Amino acid sequence: MPELPEVEAVRRGLEDRLVGKSLTEVRVREPRLRRPVPPLSPWVGRRLLRVERRGKYLLWRFDEGTLLVHLGMSGHFAFAAPEVPPGRHDHVDFLFEENLLRYTDPRRFGLILPLDAAAERALEARLGLEPWDARLTPALARERVQERRRAIKEVLLAGDVVVGAGNIYACEALFHAGIHPDRPAGTLGEEDWARLLAALRAVFEAAIAAGGTTLRDHRTVEGKGGEYRDRLAVYGREGEPCPRCAAPVRRVLQGGRSTFFCPVCQSPGRAAW
Template sequence: MPELPEVETTKVSLEPLLDQKVLNVQVHNARLRWAIPNDISKLKGQKLIGLSRRSKYIFAQFEQDTMLWHLGMSGSFRLCQPSDERRKHDHLIIQFEDIELRYHDPRRFGCILWLNDDSQTKLIDTLGPEPLSDTFDADYLATKLKTKNTAIKVAIMDNHVVVGVGNIYATESLFNLGIHPAQPAKDLSKIQIEKLVIEIKRILKQAIDLGGSTLRDYSNAMGENGYFQQTLLAYGRNGEMCVNCETTLENIKLGQRASVFCPTCQPLKKPKTVAKTQQPSGKAQ
């Protein structure tokens, strides 16, 4: 699934469409996660005047309407010439003045919707802060984690806590800090939380700089692959040797997601127990 760096990279690659007018809209299969709106043709004649991102959603602002785009599990946008052959899973084609935008999605879990009160309430308003924003800091994360008994990896992948920290980037951040992915979130120390916030920001910035991760078929709208996968130290390396200590990396499942870790560098720490003071037996004299 494309994660935050891939969505950000995709958004940037769509910028050649800015200030271009829509000439035509073709829907070849409207059945995505939610159906493509029947009135999407009202984009005709409107210029694309803005592109922004919130979590894994791209906001495409036209002159009169704004659309909300999500890539789902296997979705991608690409810029094509009208003469280019349409691929089997090209479900939506928006023809601009100089080029066509095609949405390709074999598994059809993505969405192409209007941004309105309904979609804003259901999909956007409940999201946590952006991980690269000033709002996401150690004090905020400590408050969110202090009562959570869930695994720290599950906690930081929860979009209500912070958006966009997907499996790849959570795995790498925890590996680099020596934190076991199954460690209960509430057991992290203040210093660990401070370092985790810094590391999440660093990893995501690096991934964006490298164009995201191309593990299967991800590419941006220009057809360019990402290169962050070449730096991976833990994700996808189950059964290989740890780059730090040469212990064999192991894999557990957390929140239905594979979680690779080093059992030596990332030990699961048991919570501290407070010894009970033994009460004297018998009655006081």
């Protein structure tokens, strides 16, 4: 599933090509996504003012209303030439003047929905802060989790403290912060959170610059794969040497998902490096 860097890469691509343009046509060939795509004909004629990202969601801000988009597990956007016929999994076409934007989603787990004020408030209520939000201090993060016994990796995935980290970047940030993924979140002190937040921001920034990480489905709107895969320190590298200490990277299951870590650099008893 796309994480913050992949969604941000898509956002920037959409903003570069579409902001200021009017939606001139929408073609919905398959409305059965995670939730049915509602009629979008009322949006024709509206002008796109900006494309925002909140966590892993895209918010298309028009001069009248907002569309919420979530890419799900396999969704992606790509610009296409008008003469190119849609493929089997090309479910929705958005025509913004001369730009044809095609939504493709083989597993049909994405979302395209109008977002009214009440729904946006509900979304905000369940999302944590953005990684670069000035309010997200180590002290605040520690306060929000001080009673939790849940593993820190699972807290990062939940996204109610800081948004954007899925399996890939949670593993990577915890490695760079020297924190064991199974450590109870409530045991992290402010120094731990300072390292972890700094690691999250650094990993996100590097991944955004690389266009994200492509393991299977992610593509930018220009059809390019994300290049951060070649820079992953531990994710997907079970049995390979840790880039810091050369110990074999381990994989365990947490909440039914694979977690990759270095048993030496992220040892619970190891002092921070």
